[in-house]
Amino acid sequence: RKEVEQDPGPFNVPEGATVAFNCTYSNSASQSFFWYRQDCRKEPKLLMSVYSSGNEDGRFTAQLNRASQYISLLIRDSKLSDSATYLCVVDNYGQNFVFGPGTRLSVLP
Amino acid sequence: DTGVSQNPRHKITKRGQNVTFRCDPISEHNRLYWYRQTLGQGPEFLTYFQNEAQLEKSRLLSDRFSAERPKGSFSTLEIQRTEQGDSAMYLCASSSPGQGAPGSYNEQFFGPGTRLTVL
Numbered sequence: 001r002k003e004v005e006q007d008p009g010p011f012n013v014p015e016g017a018t019v020a021f022n023c024t025y026s027n028s029a030s031q032s033f034f035w036y037r038q039d040c041r042k043e044p045k046l047l048m049s050v051y052s053s054g055n056e057d058g059r060f061t062a063q064l065n066r067a068s069q070y071i072s073l074l075i076r077d078s079k080l081s082d083s084a085t086y087l088c089v090v091d092n093y094g095q096n097f098v099f100g101p102g103t104r105l106s107v108l109p
Numbered sequence: 110d111t112g113v114s115q116n117p118r119h120k121i122t123k124r125g126q127n128v129t130f131r132c133d134p135i136s137e138h139n140r141l142y143w144y145r146q147t148l149g150q151g152p153e154f155l156t157y158f159q160n161e162a163q164l165e166k167s168r169l170l171s172d173r174f175s176a177e178r179p180k181g182s183f184s185t186l187e188i189q190r191t192e193q194g195d196s197a198m199y200l201c202a203s204s205s206p207g208q209g210a211p212g213s214y215n216e217q218f219f220g221p222g223t224r225l226t227v228l
Contacts, residue, residue: 034216042221043200043219044152046217049216087151096142096167097142097217098154099144099151099152099153101150101151102151
């Protein structure tokens with residue numbers, strides 16, 4: 001079993017739709033969690049950190065369920081510019097990041 | 110530009126040749142990481158430094174790979190006797206200590222990567 005798993009997609013959604021991505025991780029001792037966004041042929045960039053209490057940043061909401069070892073990202077009112085690959089990232093002991101394979105999102109006009 | 114920089118951006122080489130990549134992290138970041146990414150996959154951890162000390166190496170880092178960070182600033186990643194399977198994007202990232210729990214670190218900032226093609 002891979003340490004971080006995501007549905008690779010692609011998710012094809014119309015503009016304005018709400019879309020949710022899920023991620024599961026296997027290491028129960030993992031400490032920190034992030035969502036990164038990666039555009040085609042570009043480097044990953046931090047979208048948001050994920051906190052136990054859940055957190056929201058504009059149209060984006062992240063949730064963490066430590067008991068189920070599950071992380072989610074919700075995007076409301078999708079924009080064309082949201083089209084990208086969304087990487088779930090788990091940080092073990094403040095050392096290396098473990099990336100999921102990414103979920104590809106295409107927002108269609 | 111005060112972000113992470115990497116050079117070269119692209120490298121094409123013939124199988125069996127040696128290549129070296131450079132990464133300049135954000136200046137106040139004491140941790141530096143190397144990752145490899147192939148098409149359709151997330152980045153895979155290779156190794157990381159805290160200052161000049163190399164603290165962890167992935168089993169992906171075969172003996173043909175070596176990384177250094179001699180003065181705790183820039184880092185180099187060398188691949189000897191390249192193979193076609195080494196073709197990938199090599200990403201560098203850096204981070205700084207967090208203000209939370211002791212030993213915690215902030216998010217990693219990535220450079221634009223070096224795309225290696227081995228013919």
